[in-house]
Amino acid sequence: MMEMCSFKSLALAILIALFVWSSSFETLCSGREMKVRYTPDSMYNSYQPYESVMTTASFNVLNFGAKGDGQTDDTKAFGEAWEAACKVEASIMVVPNGVFLVGPITFGPDCQPNIVFQLDGKIIAPTSSNAWGSGLLQWLEFKNLKGITVKGAGIIDGQGSVWWNDLAKYLPTDASMSYEDSKMPSTKPTVLRFYGSEGVTVTGITIQNSPQTHLKFDTCKTVQVSSFTTSSPGDSPNTDGIHVQNSQDVLIYSSNLACGDDCVSIQAGCSNIYIHDVKCGPGHGISIGGLGKDGSKACVSNITVRNVAMQNTLTGVRIKTWQGGSGSVQQVMFSNIQVSDVKTPIMIDQFYCDKGKCQNKSSAVSISDINYVNIQGTYTQTPVYFACSDSLPCTGVSLTTIALKPSEGYQQPFCWEAYGELKTSTEPPISCLKTGAPSKSNVPYSRDSC
Missing domain, CATH: 2.160.20.10 (Single-stranded right-handed beta-helix, Pectin lyase-like)
Structure with missing residues (x-):
């Protein structure tokens, strides 16, 4: 009888453990709660290897x-x-x-x-x-x-x-293949x-x-x-x-x-992305976007990037969106990022344009709850660049333990319509970040929220 009771107790314990494992979790990010569907441990074990x-x-x-x-x-x-x-x-x-x-x-x-x-x-x-x-x-x-x-x-x-544009640069000097012989499709x-x-x-x-x-x-x-x-x-x-x-x-x-x-490019429709212990360089850093191209809707949430080393990259951690898009980027954590001679270590660009000229548009992919923690190292141009939409500013941007030093020249941090909080003093000082939140009367209601 005691053996049967022990078996039942064991079975009950297993069922409870499975229930706890399958439940959603919460994590604490820079003093605010952020709903997370998967923790790192659950993501490691969510599929049978x-x-x-x-x-x-x-x-x-x-x-x-x-x-x-x-x-x-x-x-x-x-x-x-x-x-x-x-x-x-x-x-x-x-x-x-x-x-x-x-x-x-x-x-x-x-x-x-x-x-x-x-x-x-x-x-x-x-x-x-x-x-x-x-x-x-x-x-x-x-x-x-x-x-x-x-x-x-x-x-x-x-x-x-x-396939690359400047073929002559990459072909060995004794190559028997001419440019015309090797001309490939444009795709x-x-x-x-x-x-x-x-x-x-x-x-x-x-x-x-x-x-x-x-x-x-x-x-x-x-x-x-x-x-x-x-x-x-x-x-x-x-x-x-x-x-x-x-x-x-x-x-x-x-x-x-x-x-x-981009060393890692995270595009529309992504959620629960966890990146850690990655080395990046050369390259353009780790980017969310570009999102919202040609008026499209983009939804991205619950992104964590930590313990990443970047060297000689164009940007460090970046969010880029096109004008005219809709949707949102939210619940993002960039932490423990080491940069070395990175052009712009921290960037949000809601005016992204990879062609000669892009039209100004009022609609935008909203950006909120973006957390930067312990980002240190050297940069070559601008330490922090926040260019946010006039009609839909960035909100909930928090920075903690930022220590960035110029390896050549120096430019001030740049902010435009970016709202948030400096949780610690920063190097250099990021005085351009607006505290609190924009007036609700100045922020249009988005019918395309995710």
Whole structure:
């Protein structure tokens, strides 16, 4: 009888633990409560990792005709290996040591769950325009999968030099390929894209020399990226390190990102994004946006970026929105950011424009509850830049323990229609931040709130 009571007590304890684990949590950010759907611990454990699933079959691309000599087109072999792995739950598709030339390919959809793509060798992209037709948005794509893992110590090389604008700068001096021979479509592909997938893990691999974005997640849930490396020159155009859009519950950590654009780009439709222990540079920093382009609605919330080191980047932590958009950015925490020779370490720009001239518009993506804690280091132009909308000012901007010193020259912090609080003294003093909140009569009601 006592054994049955002990069993019941144990079962009850397990049920209580599961209930507590699945409940929402709250975290305290700079003196204010911020609702958080996922804490870091719950995000780590929200999806069953591949190690806990017994693998049933392994499919090596060499067994499907791949040569791995860097010259033979192995696309067909990769497709056949994936087709076989796709039918078996928790299978492994193996890319062993070697250099595999692979053209544009999609893995999925409608496969069994928990497939592992084991990358030990090197995959290279074609440099002939014939392989790309009139242009493609992605090169390697994993689509509509559940429990997909890409792991290993291998390399994916986009051979992006043939796509970048100033080709002569990147071609070796003994290259036999002329500019005209290598002319590529104007549409540049993302190297590795995950679309419509849940339970995605990317760990250990390196993506280098991307034609455009290195790694993209679009309409995904429960994503983990760790021990991941990107490597492209700082002047390679539009080569974002990691691009996230319309995705939720994303964890990025312990990674080194060097690229020619944003190290991490967080776009519309994202929530519960947690980034920590990342090195960024060269690049443009970690950015939310640009949001609201062409009058679109953008909703972004619950973003945490902490323990990040940035060196020689255009910006540090940035929020950028276009005039004329709608929606909101809210509940954002940037903490423990170390910057070294960063042009502008802290930036909010609601007048973002990446072309020659943009029209002034009154509507805007609202920005509120933005927290900066312990941001230190050196800058080369402006320490803090807050350019907020005239019609919809930034509100709830708080700064704590800011210590930024010029490594060359000096400019004062800039603020326009930014409201918030200095929780500690700052270096340099940020006296331009307006205290409190704007008058309600001056702030239009937004019918497009998220």
